[in-house]
Amino acid sequence: MxxxxxxxxxxxxxxxxxxxxxxxxxxxxxxxxxxxxxxxxxxxxxxxxxxxxxxxxxxDTPVLYLNRACCYIRLRDFKRAIIDCDYILHKFDPKHIRAWLYRALSFKRLHVENSFNECISEVKRLNSRDIAFIDGFLERMRSAP
Missing domain, CATH: 1.20.5 (Single alpha-helices involved in coiled-coils or other helix-helix interfaces)
Known part of the structure; x- marks a missing residue:
């Protein structure tokens, strides 16, 4: 040839x-x-x-993992939501704002306050230009049942 x-x-x-x-x-x-x-x-x-x-x-796209994590949260399967969020953060984008926020929400619902606080600190550190969005998410999270 x-x-x-x-x-x-x-x-x-x-x-x-x-x-x-x-x-x-x-x-x-x-x-x-x-x-x-x-x-x-x-x-x-x-x-x-x-x-x-x-x-x-x-x-190899974070969207489907993030959407699935959101479903797990709605089903109160917070550990699976954390797994999907961790996968996004480790495989795709360590700054992915929604993955950090859904991860934080899952830890909060599991009553793991130290991990919740670590997630919030990290997402704010990594996404300092999006503090208003992060604070808005946290406010909605606090007012949700």
Whole structure:
């Protein structure tokens, strides 16, 4: 096989992988939308299943993990929510503001005050430009049942 033929095969392979990735993202996004719809209807277990299906197609995006964590919080499964938030913070973005806030909320609901306070301190340190958003979230959290 000459170099030209070899390079054509590599290019074709790259294009095929790109097309396959685009298709997987499209399918995952459809599952995300369906999960969001189930969430709005308070069908949290169904939403989790749909987000899981989306993660079967694309598992390198924090959105599906964050949405699933939110469902776990609504189902009062705070430990699983913390696991998803930790995954986002370690694998994708150590500054991810919503992952920190959902993590803090989960610790608060578990009555683990020191971990809650550590999360709040860390999210404020890492996202100093978003203090108003963080404080607004904390205010809504305190007023929620």
């Amino acid at each position: 000459n170099q030209f033929t070899f390079m054509r095969q590599i290019d074709k392979s790259v294009q095929e992988r790109m097309q396959a990735r685009i298709e997987r993202e499209r399918v995952a996004n459809n599952f995300r939308r369906l999960g969001n719809s189930a969430y709005r209807k308070a069908q949290f277990s169904t939403a989790i299943e749909l987000y899981n299906h989306g993660l079967d197609y694309v598992n």
